[in-house]
Amino acid sequence: MRYAETGFNLEVDLTRGNIECVATDPKLVPLHLGGLGTNARHFWDRVPPETEPYAPENHLVFGTGLLCGTPAPGSNRTIVSAISPQTRLFGYAMMGGFFGPELKHAGYDKIVLRGRSPEWVYLHIHDGKVELRDAKHFVGLGTLESAELIRQELRDPKAQVSSIGLAGENRVFFASIEQGRSSASRLGLGGVMGDKRLKAIAVRGTGDIQIAHPPEYMAICKEVLEFIEKRNRNPIPGVMPILAGLGSPQEMAIHDEKWHTENFAWGNARHRRKGFWTEEIQKSWTGTMERMRTRLLSCHNCPMKCGAAISVDTRLCSYMMKCFSKLTYTMAAMSDLDFGLRIAQKATEHGVDAFSAPQTMAFALELYEAGILKPTDFPGMPLDNEGAFYWLLDRIVRREGIGDVLADGTYWAAKRIGNGAEAYAHNNIKKTEQLPLKLGMLNPIYFLMYCTGEKANITQIEGNFPQAPFATREEREAFIRDWPQVPDERFKQWFVEWELRGEKSIPSYPTIDATCEIVNWQEKMHYIDDATGLCAGLSSFPLKPPYHLHNLPALISAGAGLELDEAGLDRVTRRNRNLVRCLNIQRGLRRADERPPDDHWKNRFPELEQKLLDEYYKFKGWNQDGVPTRETLLELGLDYVYEDFVRRGILEGG
Amino acid sequence: MSKKPRKKLVKRIKIDVDKCNGCRACEVICSSFHAVPRYSSANPARSRIRVIRDPLADIYVPVYAGEYAAAQCAGRNEYTIDGKRYEECSFCRASCPSRPLFKEADSGLPLKCDMCESDPTLEQPKCVEWCLAQALVYEEREEEVVGEEEAAPDEVELGLEALAAKHGWQTLLDTVTRLTKRG
Ligand code: SF4
Ligand code: SF4
Ligand code: SF4
Numbered sequence: 001m002r003y004a005e006t007g008f009n010l011e012v013d014l015t016r017g018n019i020e021c022v023a024t025d026p027k028l029v030p031l032h033l034g035g036l037g038t039n040a041r042h043f044w045d046r047v048p049p050e051t052e053p054y055a056p057e058n059h060l061v062f063g064t065g066l067l068c069g070t071p072a073p074g075s076n077r078t079i080v081s082a083i084s085p086q087t088r089l090f091g092y093a094m095m096g097g098f099f100g101p102e103l104k105h106a107g108y109d110k111i112v113l114r115g116r117s118p119e120w121v122y123l124h125i126h127d128g129k130v131e132l133r134d135a136k137h138f139v140g141l142g143t144l145e146s147a148e149l150i151r152q153e154l155r156d157p158k159a160q161v162s163s164i165g166l167a168g169e170n171r172v173f174f175a176s177i178e179q180g181r182s183s184a185s186r187l188g189l190g191g192v193m194g195d196k197r198l199k200a201i202a203v204r205g206t207g208d209i210q211i212a213h214p215p216e217y218m219a220i221c222k223e224v225l226e227f228i229e230k231r232n233r234n235p236i237p238g239v240m241p242i243l244a245g246l247g248s249p250q251e252m253a254i255h256d257e258k259w260h261t262e263n264f265a266w267g268n269a270r271h272r273r274k275g276f277w278t279e280e281i282q283k284s285w286t287g288t289m290e291r292m293r294t295r296l297l298s299c300h301n302c303p304m305k306c307g308a309a310i311s312v313d314t315r316l317c318s319y320m321m322k323c324f325s326k327l328t329y330t331m332a333a334m335s336d337l338d339f340g341l342r343i344a345q346k347a348t349e350h351g352v353d354a355f356s357a358p359q360t361m362a363f364a365l366e367l368y369e370a371g372i373l374k375p376t377d378f379p380g381m382p383l384d385n386e387g388a389f390y391w392l393l394d395r396i397v398r399r400e401g402i403g404d405v406l407a408d409g410t411y412w413a414a415k416r417i418g419n420g421a422e423a424y425a426h427n428n429i430k431k432t433e434q435l436p437l438k439l440g441m442l443n444p445i446y447f448l449m450y451c452t453g454e455k456a457n458i459t460q461i462e463g464n465f466p467q468a469p470f471a472t473r474e475e476r477e478a479f480i481r482d483w484p485q486v487p488d489e490r491f492k493q494w495f496v497e498w499e500l501r502g503e504k505s506i507p508s509y510p511t512i513d514a515t516c517e518i519v520n521w522q523e524k525m526h527y528i529d530d531a532t533g534l535c536a537g538l539s540s541f542p543l544k545p546p547y548h549l550h551n552l553p554a555l556i557s558a559g560a561g562l563e564l565d566e567a568g569l570d571r572v573t574r575r576n577r578n579l580v581r582c583l584n585i586q587r588g589l590r591r592a593d594e595r596p597p598d599d600h601w602k603n604r605f606p607e608l609e610q611k612l613l614d615e616y617y618k619f620k621g622w623n624q625d626g627v628p629t630r631e632t633l634l635e636l637g638l639d640y641v642y643e644d645f646v647r648r649g650i651l652e653g654g
Numbered sequence: 655m656s657k658k659p660r661k662k663l664v665k666r667i668k669i670d671v672d673k674c675n676g677c678r679a680c681e682v683i684c685s686s687f688h689a690v691p692r693y694s695s696a697n698p699a700r701s702r703i704r705v706i707r708d709p710l711a712d713i714y715v716p717v718y719a720g721e722y723a724a725a726q727c728a729g730r731n732e733y734t735i736d737g738k739r740y741e742e743c744s745f746c747r748a749s750c751p752s753r754p755l756f757k758e759a760d761s762g763l764p765l766k767c768d769m770c771e772s773d774p775t776l777e778q779p780k781c782v783e784w785c786l787a788q789a790l791v792y793e794e795r796e797e798e799v800v801g802e803e804e805a806a807p808d809e810v811e812l813g814l815e816a817l818a819a820k821h822g823w824q825t826l827l828d829t830v831t832r833l834t835k836r837g
Contacts, residue, residue, distance in 0.1 A: 071686045071696050073679070098678070105697060148710060157708065180709055181676075206699035206759040211686075214693035218686075229786055294712045298677035303786035305675040309712055318710060 002026065003212035004066050004560040005034055010108045010130060012123060014196050015056055015115030019130050024109065030562055030572070031637070034066030034109060036092055036530035037576040039081040040583060042112065043090055044641070049586040053085035053188075054171060054195040056116040062103070062162070062201070063110040065533010067559050069101035069209045069300075071221050073228065073546075074535035076100050076300035083587075084187040086173045086356075086409055086432050087456055090583040093189050095162075096299035096535055097182030099203065102160040106205025117197040122163075124154060125203040135199035140166060142349025143178035144319055150202050163200035164190045165351030166397040171195050172407040174356035178348060181297055181307055181320050185353040186457055188409075212561030220555045227546040228303060228538070236543055238475050239466070246545060247304035247537040251326045252296055255286040260324070266331045268362040269427045269436045285337040292341050294318060304537055312345045319345050325354030331436065332358030333385045343389055350397040356409055359434045361392040363410045363424055364402065372419050377402040410434055427597040430456035435597050442507040442601045444515040447609060448616050449522070451594040452626075454580050463522045463540045464548075465491070469498035469505070485548035487521050494518065507605050512612055516619040521549075527573045528552055575636040578621075578628045582641045585650060591617075591626040627651060659798045665769050666793045667718070667782060673789040674714040676707050680781035680790060687770060687780045699759045702767040703781050706744050713738055716781075716790060719756040720747025722764035727752075 011020045024038075032038045039061050051057045060082045067075040078100035084091025103111065106125050113123075122135040138146040147161035160179065167175035168190035175190030176183045184190075211217050228246060235244035240259050242249035258277035265272055292312055296305040297320060311318035321344060329347070330340030347357055365388060367373040379401070381391045395403025405413045410425035411432045427435045433456050445465070453461045464485060470476045473496065480492040494514045499505045510518060525540035525548075532552070539547035547555070553564045564572070581589075594613065617624060621632030627650060633642040646653040681698035688702070689695040698704075702719040727750075730742035749756035749764035756765045770779040777783075778792040821829075 069696060071682050071693070105699065144710065206697070208689070208695035208697040208700075210695050211693060214689075214691060218693045225784065225786070232786070295714075296675055297709075298675040298787075300677065301679045301682045302677055303675075303679065305677075305787070309709065311712075318712070320709070 001210060003210050004070055005029060005109050006104055006107050006207075006209070008108050009110040009112055010125065011112045011114075012130075012132070013115045014113060014117040014121070014132075014198060017117070017121075017132055019132070021108070021128075021130075029066065029560060030564075032576055032579075033531035033556065033560075033572055035063050035068075035077065035079040035533050036081070036527070036580070037572070038110070038531075039063040039079055039092065040090065040576060040579045042110070043081065043083075043583055044579060047083065049583075051083055053083045053088060053192060056114065056196075058083050058114075058192060058195075060113040060189065060192050060196060060198075061110055062099075062113075064100040064104050064108075065529075066531060067556065068533035069104035070211060070559055071218065071301065072534065072555060072559065073221065073224055074299070074302040074304070074538040075533055076302065077529070077533040077535060078103070078184070079530055079533070080177060080184040080189050082189050082192040084189065085171070085191050086188045086412075087430070089456075089587050089589060090454075090580060091187035091189060092455065092530070092580075093177075093184035093186040094530065094536075095177070095179055095182040095184040096302075097160070097179045098300045099160045099162050099179050099182075100533060101209075101300045102203050102205050104205065104209050105207050106203050107207050111201065113193075113196055113198060116195065120197050120199050122150060122200040122202065123198065124159075125201070125205075126154075126156070126159075127205055127207060138199050139169060142166075143176075143351045144180065144349060146200060147178075147180065147202075150200055154202060156202070156204055159202040159204045161200055161202045163351075164193050164198075165349055167191070167350045167352045167407075168194035169199075170397060170399045170407065172352060172397060172399070173409045173412065174353040174360070174407075176351045176353050178351050181299060182322075183348075183351075185355070186455070188353075190351050211559055213558040216558035217555065220551055220558065223551070224538070224546040225303075231544065231546065232303075236479070238470050238479070239543070243467070243543060246542050247302075247535075248306035248323045248541070250306060251323050252289075252293060252306065252308035252321065255282065255289060257282075257285065257327065260327055261331070264327075264331060264436050265427075265438055266334050268332070268366045268424065269359065269434055269438070270366075271334075272438070281336075288337045288341065299535065302535060302538070304535075306537060310341055310345065312342045319348040321348070328354050328436070329358045329389065332362040333389045335386055335389075339386050339389075343386075343393065346390070347393060350393065352393070352397065356433070357393065357396070358389075359436065360396070360406050360410055360413065361389050363413070363434070364392055364406050366424050367417065367421055370420075370424070372417065372421050372424070373402065427599055429453070429597055430593055430595070433457055435600060438600060438602075440602045442603055442605055442609070444507055444510065444512070444608070444612055445518055447507075447596055448515060448519045448612055450596040450600070451613060452519075452616065452620075453523075454577075454584060461519075461523045461526055463536070464525055464543065464545065465518045465522055466495065466543060469495070469500050471500060483544060484550065485544055487517075487549055490514075491518070491521070507603070507608055512615045515612060516616045519616065520619065523577070524570070524573050525549070527577045528569065531572070531576055532556060571636065575638065578632060578636055578638060579641065581622075581626075582628060582633075582638070582645070585627050586644070586648070589626070591624065594626060659800050661796045662799045664795055664797045666795070667769075667779065668791045668793060669716050670789050670791070671715050673787050674705065674716060675787050675789070676705060676709065676714045677787070678705055679784040679786075680716060681705060683780045683784040684767075684770075697759070700765065702756070702765050704755050706741075708741075711738055713740060713744070715740070715744055717745065717755075718747055718767040719749055719765045720767070721749070722766070723748040723750040726750050 063079045065077045081092045120135040121132045143163045143165040162179040171191040173188040176185035177190045261276045294309045297307040298305040307322035329343045414421040414425040476496045529539045553569045557564045645651040681701035684701040686696045706715040733740040782790045782792040
């Protein structure tokens with residue numbers, strides 16, 4: 001009997017239309033758990049580093065987390081992986097919603113897609129019945145639109161559908177895979193799906209998911225649920241509202257956007273607008289939200305309702321939104337919330353990442369203003385910002401004219417455009433991800449996260465440690481009083497002593513050692529979630545979450561029938577984390593790439609920065625080029641990685 | 655037979671569809687609670703509450719499994735409330751041949767909400783406990799009823815089944831017919 005997982009993967013060869021149900025090796029669970037861990041292992045074993053993102057040899061894997069679909073609140077993540085067209089590295093994006101649990105109930109832990117279909121198809125899974133069906137009649141349709149038509153065609157209103165829109169079909173580098181309540185948006189995995197000519201996956205499952213030790217498992221689930229209820233009644237004082245509660249930042253419920261609108265940069269991540277948030281704007285934006293938001297929505301088995309159904313217009317089908325995508329279009333276009341929510345409806349149907357798409361459009365408009373792109377590049381584009389954004393979105397998702405260049409995102413587009421365009425793809429983490437935020441003083445914690453995050457994306461490694469010190473010692477002492485989530489007591493001390501100004505403030509405090517530990521803790525939590533499929537919103541992302549290092553080992557053990565203690569979970573997590581890094585090392589990632597966005601902070605400290613990296617690499621067991629050392633690899637049982645690295649000359653043998 | 659008013663405990667779950675966030679926690683926990691052994695598996699398809707959802711139409715209706723119906727209704731209804739069209743059967747509790755709801759996935763046997771009856775008695779049903787959105791709220795109240803004591807149907811059923819097993823259904827039916835005529 002397999003517990004928590006189903007023990008089967010679906011392997012679909014799209015070139016030949018062949019479908020197989022493959023029993024997985026049970027030994028992989030104690031080694032990698034599931035989700036990102038086993039996805040990474042799959043790519044290591046099966047996808048060689050020479051593989052091009054848009055080649056039949058690339059795989060697209062929908063991997064459920066190990067605990068996905070169990071009664072643990074928030075256990076609903078699907079980790080989608082492929083070689084990313086945007087970074088050309090191992091890419092992974094998570095989606096919540098309902099797809100993962102449904103897939104598990106259908107009897108599969110992962111769907112592995114390879115090859116390229118000769119014609120457009122969609123995959124239909126209903127328990128043991130799996131088929132590829134003609135999707136020619138859905139080509140060109142929106143993500144939600146086609147999902148709905150597929151449900152009708154299958155006469156199965158309960159089917160969960162993941163689909164791509166025009167952007168994915170046309171292999172846009174930031175195309176998303178949309179799934180109603182959620183989406184796998186980052187790193188262009190929708191483009192890989194389009195390259196495979198797979199329009200959608202519809203899944204319906206009615207099978208059981210087994211729990212190894214039910215009483216122990218349920219006792220923790222119950223504690224978690226009670227904790228959530230209590231925590232919802234007691235938001236954390238002294239931090240801004242979006243950081244006070246659990247879940248994804250509650251952007252759909254909260255109206256006060258003073259912090260985002262005045263601290264984040266507008267346009268092409270350029271303009272800070274102090275004093276923007278007036279009473280008038282507050283009133284108008286609140287009105288917009290209340291008019292368009294029809295309901296707050298949760299993912300599978302989670303009470304947090306971080307998402308919302310948005311109806312921009314009764315004639316159009318509504319869509320679901322969450323988190324900061326609320327403001328990305330608004331701010332990039334220097335417009336208002338009404339515009340932001342309206343264009344997001346179109347963008348969701350086209351299936352683009354709500355972070356990269358608006359940034360790319362704002363970047364294009366700046367190049368236009370600077371004369372680097374010419375009016376002839378924008379034939380017929382309306383002159384107002386809003387009109388221009390709609391026009392650009394349409395060109396990008398169709399890859400028409402300048403849209404074809406922009407569809408590769410700011411980094412690659414700037415390279416293609418040349419003529420000084422590179423300077424406008426600025427403030428980017430590891431080349432491709434443009435940050436809509438600029439700050440004064442280097443923050444050592446964020447410095448390391450920007451540099452070393454494997455995903456080139458910040459929100460998925462930050463989390464449990466406060467982003468900034470609290471003003472007074474009393475506040476800090478109050479905060480640490482009930483903070484059992486920390487790995488050990490030292491973390492409390494570091495926080496208590498962390499001052500806004502003076503000796504113990506950024507950039508020199510937290511100290512280098514403490515910074516390494518803090519970054520490691522936050523990252524570790526994410527790697528656990530990405531393997532278990534628990535939502536970061538209840539675990540790695542917010543302050544004081546219900547899931548933490550001290551209850552997760554028992555939960556995972558009781559659910560999956562493992563014997564994991566804290567040290568054991570640490571080992572599994574380090575193994576997964578190093579394996580993901582090694583996939584990227586194989587594909588060329590090195591220290592030289594691990595740089596923060598050049599103009600993110602005004603005040604930089606080259607010496608300190610190098611020291612931080614030196615020490616963090618040591619802490620992680622990596623050499624000074626960022627490559628995991630022989631000792632690290634062997635200690636984690638990654639001998640096969642070590643051997644490969646020796647063969648490739650990445651590490652020395654012997 | 656006594657016609658004196660008696661107190662009866664009425665258990666009720668109040669459903670507020672406006673508060674439902676579509677999370678299906680109620681389905682997960684109901685199926686898990688009723689798994690044998692308890693909590694040994696999860697499977698919303700076996701749940702005795704199902705959330706009828708149509709996200710794009712903003713429809714979320716938690717429905718409890720009620721009586722088994724051998725045949726489907728002759729006529730069906732479709733409701734429009736606040737401009738939202740609810741498909742026929744949206745509010746119906748029956749486990750009936752017209753739809754796959756409220757049937758065990760493997761055996762097809764009907765499922766029925768038992769209000770989580772168990773020993774020891776729970777403070778509140780599981781689906782209510784897990785619905786932090788308070789779309790499901792449990793209420794107990796005493797009502798005065800006039801009339802004959804209702805035997806718990808399960809006991810009668812059990813008794814009849816036992817008799818039938820001993821004497822055969824035909825004998826049992828004949829006897830019941832004879833006795834009721836006499837009465
Ligand atoms: S916390 Fe929010 S995003 Fe996470 S599972 Fe719950 S509803 Fe979904
Ligand atoms: S648990 Fe409550 S909010 Fe969630 S689906 Fe059920 S009734 Fe709706
Ligand atoms: S009351 Fe109990 S049996 Fe009935 S639906 Fe809720 S959890 Fe299931």
